[in-house]
Amino acid sequence: MTHPVRIHVQDHGFFVTDRDVNTPFETMDYCTGLAGVMDSAALIATGIDRGYVEVTAAASQVQPGLDTEQWNDLASWEDVAEVSLYVPNGHLTVEQLELSPLEERPQLPVLSSGGPSYYRLRMHASGRDRHYDKVVDQSGERFHFLAWPAPPQAPLIIKAGSRCGYGLRMTPLASSAAVAPLPAVKDEAESRAAQQRNLPRL
Numbered sequence: 001m002t003h004p005v006r007i008h009v010q011d012h013g014f015f016v017t018d019r020d021v022n023t024p025f026e027t028m029d030y031c032t033g034l035a036g037v038m039d040s041a042a043l044i045a046t047g048i049d050r051g052y053v054e055v056t057a058a059a060s061q062v063q064p065g066l067d068t069e070q071w072n073d074l075a076s077w078e079d080v081a082e083v084s085l086y087v088p089n090g091h092l093t094v095e096q097l098e099l100s101p102l103e104e105r106p107q108l109p110v111l112s113s114g115g116p117s118y119y120r121l122r123m124h125a126s127g128r129d130r131h132y133d134k135v136v137d138q139s140g141e142r143f144h145f146l147a148w149p150a151p152p153q154a155p156l157i158i159k160a161g162s163r164c165g166y167g168l169r170m171t172p173l174a175s176s177a178a179v180a181p182l183p184a185v186k187d188e189a190e191s192r193a194a195q196q197r198n199l200p201r202l
Helices: 068-076 163-169 188-197
Strands: 005-010 013-018 035-037 041-045 050-059 079-087 092-095 117-126 142-149 156-160
Touching: 005 013, 013 079, 035 079, 041 079, 041 117, 041 163, 156 163
Parallel strands: 050 142
Antiparallel strands: 005 050, 013 041, 013 092, 035 041, 079 117, 079 156, 117 142
16 A cells, blocks of 8 residues: 555545546446546545545555455445446546646556556545535545456445445435445455345346
């Protein structure tokens, strides 16, 4: 995991996006409660209206597991979900909505480890209820993003614990496509069984 980078937020959001792609806001889907997802970008939904949040990010070549150790790591996060993004230009990164002429782009890793392809993006968030809809310099909000090459799949809600996320899932901009949250599990075998129960039926 990288060291946290402070990202400036405006209008309740920042991007995880491929470079030089269209971001048609009218197509955004908030069904995970974590982001407004488009084909090649996700508008990450923050609790604060304006200010700074801390972000870490990492790229993987394979799908990270959700075994006992990883489940324990999720304890510090209130909301965790996965979405699929098409990355035609092979440059999936964390970006602010706007940069002033003197600002540099966020110094976080490129998330598209395999170049142009489809990617699965796992999003983690915590602290979004703390200063909801306020302008705060030190918000205490944290986000972590993990991406790996994978065919497109339905959105998956792994953990849903914030009021902010609940409100977004209830908006008209949220579809019913997200898979239900996984229940708490005690061991790896039970975790796998829970994941199987949440696979969409074709």
